[in-house]
Every structure is written in C-alpha cells, then in structure tokens.
Amino acid sequence: MVRVLAVPGLPEVEPGLDLVASILEAVRAAGERLESGDVVVVTSKIVSKSEGRLVSLEDVTPSGFATAWATQFGKDPRHVEVVLGETRRIVRMDRGVLIAETHHGFICANAGVDGSNAGGQGRLVLLPLDSDASARGLREAFGRIAGVDVAVVISDTFGRAWRTGQTNIAIGCAGIASLRGYHGEIDPDGRTLYATSIAVVDQLAGAAELVMGKLDRVPVAIVRGYAYLRPEPDEPDPGVGPLIRQATFDMFR
C-alpha cells in the first residue's frame, strides 16, 4: 500500500527560511515522523520563496516587445517582461497564451512565473534556478538534520498539450530515479515490452496534489510505501534531466 500524507501547518515562507527545519516541525506537529524510504513532495512555490526567487513588479521595466504583447491581451507588461526573462525560447504565443521553454528545458505556460500565493500583491514567484540542485539540497538536509534517507520531489502545476486541466508534475528530484523503464523485460506472454518507461516522479507529484489543493496551504506531502528506484550510485544524481525530451526527438516543439 502507498500512503499519501498531507503536511499542513507550515509558516508563511519568506526568503532565507530553513525549509527543512520547518517541514520537520510541521510533520512533528501533525503527529507523524519522517522515515527513510519516504518521498517528500514539496511545491516549487515554497522552494522558490525560500530561495528568494521573487520579483516585485515595481522593479521591472518592460521592453517594447513585452508591452506590445501585453497591451494586446490586457496583461501587465512588467509581468510579461519577467516571463520573457525566464524564457529560453517561445514555443507558442497565441490568443494571449505564452507557452515557453524555460532555461531548465521545461515547456509550460508563462515560463512558470506565477503571481498566486506569492505572499503579497505585485510580487511574482519564479521557478527555482536549478530545481534538481534545490531537491538535492533538501534531501541532504533531511539526512543531516533528521538522519533519514528520503527522496525529494519538487512539484509544479503544468498544463499539457491536447488535454484540458493541469496536473502536478516534477520539476526537480533527488535520491530517486525519475523514470522506471521496462525496456527489454518480458511480459507474461513472452512478449518483450520495449517501449515503456514510466515517469514515476510525475505520478508521485500528481498523487501528492490529491492531498494538497491549491488554497489549503498544504505545500508538502509525504508518499510512504512506494519502493522507488535509486539513481545510479556511482554517477551524479541526474534529477529530472532524463524527463526532458531533447528538441531533436520532439515532434511538438
């Protein structure tokens, strides 16, 4: 059985907050204890805020390009300027929607720049600069402070092509193999399953969202009982790198 536990009761996250100490305190307050083998799913929003990845609109001077696009669709030109700053390449710019490839290689609306739950009007939250490094940092701190060997997944809410509605997916991870492959394994009929590779960290992020909710201020969940695979022991942890489809293999970019 897999259990998904909500971790409510975190304080308002401001730059410099010790996120791991706060999460451990909230877990304790909920009458739980973090265990080795747990997957700790943390929303990118609080990771970004703790890392100071915040922009005040009043500090932004929009370019002519941002102003022209924003005016056309009733948006704030400074907000669009911030989105462009987080963008490596624009994938679609249509009907007021800006689908961008971020500097990490993620493809999402507005390059992940978000004004909701930002901790104040006129503030925008950017994605963590290196979300895999953020996940590694959290994982190491959980080991150092609480003596537990956990996996960490940093989640965000992304839209998808073709399907309405958003789901939580992983934009960073540590201590867990992002993909579970069935390449070359044999099914019960003796047929080789050669093309199946499951993005387990995305499914873990989605499972966590079921106990989070957008308005509930539950930015952390623990998934317990999932026997995840570890990254290769003698190599650097690749995080969510294997989930980013290279442009040359992508038919929809």
Added chain:
Amino acid sequence: MVRVLAVPGLPEVEPGLDLVASILEAVRAAGERLESGDVVVVTSKIVSKSEGRLVSLEDVTPSGFATAWATQFGKDPRHVEVVLGETRRIVRMDRGVLIAETHHGFICANAGVDGSNAGGQGRLVLLPLDSDASARGLREAFGRIAGVDVAVVISDTFGRAWRTGQTNIAIGCAGIASLRGYHGEIDPDGRTLYATSIAVVDQLAGAAELVMGKLDRVPVAIVRGYAYLRPEPDEPDPGVGPLIRQATFDMFR
C-alpha cells in the same frame, strides 16, 4: 490521508468475464472490502479484454498505405492497419512513430492499440469503444452487486509532448468530476485564482500506477480517502469529456 491499495490476483481476463465480480473477489482475497467513496482504478487493458476489444493479426488485411509505412520502419503492416482503423486523424507520422487522434478524441501513440499483455501472441488490444460508458457500467455494477457508491477511473499509459516517459492517465471515468476548478476562488493574498483547473482523474490514475507496475498483473487499484467532487447531479455524467481539449483551442494539434 489518501491510501492507494493494489488489487492483485485477478484471473486472466477473457471476453465476457464478469469484471466487477472478479474484482470484488480479488479485493476480498486481499483481505480488503470496497467502501463507498473509494475510487476504483481499472486499467483499460482488462476492460477492453472483458469487452472483447481484441483483434487477431491473422484476420487483418493491410491496405497499401499501411504496408508502405510499416515496411519503411520494420513494422507489421497488419498492426499498422489496425491502428489506422482506430484513428480519426493522424497528428504526427514521423520516424516510425504514429501519433493519432482516436475516435474518442484522445491523442496518443498508435491510437492506443497495444500488443503487450494481450493474452497471446498475434493478438492486439484496442481501447474500449466508449470508455466513459464502460466506467459507468462498472460503477453501476459495483453499486448493484456490492451496494457501494464508488467512482471508477479507467486508466491507460500515455506519452506526453515535450517530456520523456509515460504516465497513467484517465481515458474514462464515472461518478467523479474529472476536473477540479479553482476559477474565481480567492487565494490567501486576496488574489483570484482564475486559471487553475486540476485534472484529478489523471492524477488518480497516476497514483494507482504506483502500486500497479507493468509486469505485476495488478490491473486494479483502490484509492481511498480522496474526497472527490461528484458530477452535476441533474445532468448526464460527462466522464472524461471535459478533459478533451477541443481542436479549436489546441495549439499543438
């Protein structure tokens, strides 16, 4: 807390098998009991097999179009012919990969036609003809036979644009609202969250995959403790219909 329970021990599914009776028996054998409010996630594979949505390659005569494409990439022309039969429109046909829009409106590789775990070599499994109707039928049977009011999600493993790896998503559902919207609700900063709508049934399908696995013959999982929203009471259950982005609003089709 949300719990995800595996339901192993189902018999090999053949056309005509009473799936609900078999699932209830397997749940009992696992020492569990289905409860009202549970979400029963069932892989499309066993739904299709129970409904006889199977094709034997020896019964298929490929068209010239199927043969030309298949030969180019070392595929079985009969397999390609079956895929084309399930296709309303080809979205991409590139490097041996065929991304199709199915008659239901799903966009996926090979129109969901799959030869793995088909119950025999030379057999292909098609998606259920009307996967929402299949879900409604299962839900009604759970109510009739076991007296429980459950939601049903039929899952399949789909790839995504831009991201490597597949995830389980919902291709049919009943008794549950597929989307959970936050339109117009107010976040703690007083800011309106106008654009968030979570595809909860996709996340439930993904959570279920965590206890399923491809080779484990665990085609059913129960998600317990998730307070899902119901469909509108006075209207027909729309199933996963709201998740299908209409072509006119789709920038990637």
